[in-house]
Amino acid sequence: MIKTKITEMFGIQHPIIQGGMHFVGFAEMASAVSNAGALGIITGLTQPSPKDLANEIAKCHDMTDKPFGVNLTFLPGFANPDYPGYIDSIVKGGVKIVETAGRSPEKFMPLLKDAGIKVIHKCTSVRHSLKAEKIGCDAASVDGFECGGHPGEDDIPNMILLPRAAEELSIPFVASGGMGNAQQLVAALAMGAEGINMGTRFMATKEAPIHQNVKDALVEATELDTTLIMRPLRNTERVLKNTAVDRILQKEKDLGDKLQIQDIFGEVAGVYPKIMKDGTMDAGAWSCGMVAGLIHDIPTCKELVERIVSEAEQIINERLNKVQVA
Numbered sequence: 001m002i003k004t005k006i007t008e009m010f011g012i013q014h015p016i017i018q019g020g021m022h023f024v025g026f027a028e029m030a031s032a033v034s035n036a037g038a039l040g041i042i043t044g045l046t047q048p049s050p051k052d053l054a055n056e057i058a059k060c061h062d063m064t065d066k067p068f069g070v071n072l073t074f075l076p077g078f079a080n081p082d083y084p085g086y087i088d089s090i091v092k093g094g095v096k097i098v099e100t101a102g103r104s105p106e107k108f109m110p111l112l113k114d115a116g117i118k119v120i121h122k123c124t125s126v127r128h129s130l131k132a133e134k135i136g137c138d139a140a141s142v143d144g145f146e147c148g149g150h151p152g153e154d155d156i157p158n159m160i161l162l163p164r165a166a167e168e169l170s171i172p173f174v175a176s177g178g179m180g181n182a183q184q185l186v187a188a189l190a191m192g193a194e195g196i197n198m199g200t201r202f203m204a205t206k207e208a209p210i211h212q213n214v215k216d217a218l219v220e221a222t223e224l225d226t227t228l229i230m231r232p233l234r235n236t237e238r239v240l241k242n243t244a245v246d247r248i249l250q251k252e253k254d255l256g257d258k259l260q261i262q263d264i265f266g267e268v269a270g271v272y273p274k275i276m277k278d279g280t281m282d283a284g285a286w287s288c289g290m291v292a293g294l295i296h297d298i299p300t301c302k303e304l305v306e307r308i309v310s311e312a313e314q315i316i317n318e319r320l321n322k323v324q325v326a
C-alpha cells in the first residue's frame with residue numbers, strides 16, 4: 001500500500017486520480033476507477049445541463065460506494081455554462097471532491113468550500129499553483145508539458161515542473177501529464193508529488209466508455225504521434241495526429257497571427273461524440289498525451305491501478321534499496 005497526503009485527503013486506497021475527460025468521464029469511467037481504489041472523476045461539462053449532471057452523479061452512486069469527484073472546467077470567455085447550476089448538482093448529489101481546471105475557480109470557491117467540498121485545481125505552472133493555494137484550494141494537480149489536453153503556454157515538462165512545485169507549494173500536489181506506469185509514480189513521489197493524475201492512460205481500459213477504435217489508436221500510437229494545435233490562439237492543445245489535425249496545422253501555417261477559432265471550427269467544435277462514441281478517428285482533433293508511447297494494452301481499471309501500485313512498491317523495495325546499498 002502506498003499512503004500519501006492525497007489518499008488521506010480523498011479517502012482513497014491508492015494515490016492515483018483519473019482526470020476529467022470530455023466525453024470519456026461518464027459514470028462508467030469514474031465508478032470503474034473508484035472501484036479500483038483510485039479516484040474516478042465525472043466530467044461536469046460533458047453533461048449538457050446541471051440536471052443531466054445530477055442524473056450522472058446518481059448513476060455513479062449506484063455503481064460505486066467509493067469516493068468519486070466531478071471535474072469543472074472553466075472555459076475561456078466566449079463560453080458561459082451555468083456553473084452555479086452545475087455546482088448545485090454536485091452539492092446536492094453529495095459529491096465531496098471537485099477537480100477544477102482552466103481559469104481560476106476563485107469566484108466559485110465560497111460555494112464549494114461552504115459545502116465541505118475538497119477542491120483540487122489543475123495547473124500548468126508554478127504561479128497558477130501558488131494562486132490555487134492562495135484562494136483556498138486543498139490540493140493542486142500539476143500538469144506538465146507532456147499532458148494530453150491543454151498544457152498552457154510555458155512548455156515546462158514534469159521533470160522540472162514537479163520539483164519546482166515542491167520548492168514553492170505548501171498544499172499537496174499530484175503529478176499530471178505523461179503518467180501511466182509504476183516507474184513514473186515512483187519518480188513523481190521522489191519529486192515531491194503525493195500521487196499521480198492520469199488521463200490518456202485511463203482511456204485505454206476495458207471500462208472506458210469510448211469506441212474500441214480510440215483504444216486501439218492509443219495502443220498503436222508512439223510518443224511521436226502527438227502534436228500541439230491552437231498555439232496562435234494561446235489555447236494550445238496536445239492531440240493525436242490525424243488528417244483533421246493536419247488541416248489545422250496547415251491553416252495555422254497559412255494564416256499565422258490572423259488565425260481565428262472560426263477558421264478551425266469544423267475540426268474542433270462538436271467533434272468529440274463522433275470520435276469517442278462513433279469511433280470516426282479523423283472526425284476532428286482530440287486530446288491525447290505523449291504517454292500514448294507507453295500504452296501497450298487495454299487492461300481493466302483494477303488491473304491497471306493494481307499493476308502500477310504493486311510494481312511501484314517493488315521498485316521502491318528492490319531497485320531503490322539496492323541502489324542505496326551499492
Ligand SMILES: Cc1cc2nc3c(=O)[nH]c(=O)nc-3n(C[C@H](O)[C@H](O)[C@H](O)COP(=O)(O)O)c2cc1C
Binds near residue numbers: 146289
Ligand atoms: C480525451 C481527453 C479529454 C480531456 N478533457 C478534459 C476536460 O474536459 N477538462 C479537463 O480539465 N481536462 C481534460 N483533459 C485533461 C486530463 O484531465 C488530464 O489532465 C490529462 O489527460 C493528463 O495528461 P495525460 O493525458 O498525459 O495523462 C482531457 C484529456 C484527454 C486525454
